[in-house]
Amino acid sequence: MDRDEAPARIVASELDAFGVATTVVVADISDNAAVTSGTAKVEAALGPIDILINNAGWDSLRPFLDNDEAHRDLIIDINLKGMINVTHAVLTRMVSRRHGRIVTISSDAGRVGSSGQAVYSACKAGTIALTKSIAREVARHGITLNVVAPGPTRTNMMAEALEGDDAAAKHILERMTKAVPMRRMGEPEDVAGIAVFLASDEASFITGQVISVSGGLTMHG
Numbered sequence: 001m002d003r004d005e006a007p008a009r010i011v012a013s014e015l016d017a018f019g020v021a022t023t024v025v026v027a028d029i030s031d032n033a034a035v036t037s038g039t040a041k042v043e044a045a046l047g048p049i050d051i052l053i054n055n056a057g058w059d060s061l062r063p064f065l066d067n068d069e070a071h072r073d074l075i076i077d078i079n080l081k082g083m084i085n086v087t088h089a090v091l092t093r094m095v096s097r098r099h100g101r102i103v104t105i106s107s108d109a110g111r112v113g114s115s116g117q118a119v120y121s122a123c124k125a126g127t128i129a130l131t132k133s134i135a136r137e138v139a140r141h142g143i144t145l146n147v148v149a150p151g152p153t154r155t156n157m158m159a160e161a162l163e164g165d166d167a168a169a170k171h172i173l174e175r176m177t178k179a180v181p182m183r184r185m186g187e188p189e190d191v192a193g194i195a196v197f198l199a200s201d202e203a204s205f206i207t208g209q210v211i212s213v214s215g216g217l218t219m220h221g
């Protein structure tokens with residue numbers, strides 16, 4: 001499920017290559033009605049949803065004072081409300097089946113803050129608190145919820161800062177990357193592996209945890 005068809009089709013075609021059945025649903029996760037009908041379409045096509053990866057997210061790197069109300073609301077709708085909508089939509093049926101894995105892609109920004117990403121960081125912190133709280137509520141039903149917290153990662157979300165002509169965004173991204181002890185941005189593959197593990201049976205006794213994938217950017221005791 002994605003608000004744009006193109007990225008969803010790319011994921012589907014990669015999965016097709018492994019013989020995995022897929023269906024593409026276009027929905028804006030900040031729209032609860034669209035999420036409800038979208039998850040129903042997925043289940044009608046593929047059967048019950050056992051694994052949810054809350055991956056959709058968005059931000060643009062800019063100082064807090066440069067965000068007007070519409071921009072602030074948009075960031076909250078996508079990064080926090082969206083995660084709540086989708087998790088709520090799938091959880092009832094996971095509880096009734098007594099099985100489910102929910103992995104949310106948050107951000108190290110939600111653990112320690114990030115200059116140029118204030119509202120986004122607050123949302124990502126919210127996804128961590130939601131994960132821990134819901135994990136406590138549903139653990140006895142055999143459902144786990146965990147968080148992967150990437151640092152700056154080379155994806156489309158960073159394309160404007162990497163390739164565009166916004167000098168302020170470039171500066172923010174350079175500072176972020178310099179703060180990474182391994183001195184590089186993450187790659188999508190760095191993040192994918194841990195999400196797969198957390199969704200697997202091997203991780204069945206792990207819940208409410210946050211795992212950073214950020215080259216040592218944050219180290220929590």
Ligand SMILES: NC(=O)c1ccc[n+]([C@@H]2O[C@H](COP(=O)([O-])OP(=O)(O)OC[C@H]3O[C@@H](n4cnc5c(N)ncnc54)[C@H](O)[C@@H]3O)[C@@H](O)[C@H]2O)c1
Binds near residue numbers: 058149
């Ligand atoms: N790239 C980074 O540096 C970085 C760092 C930390 C966390 N993250 C998180 O990783 C996750 C994946 O992002 P990415 O970096 O791969 O960026 P991306 O832009 O490549 O992927 C995000 C996807 O979310 C989809 N999306 C955005 N808003 C949506 C909405 N309202 N409804 C449905 N789909 C929507 C986009 O269409 C896109 O396909 C996000 O949650 C992001 O916050 C990224």
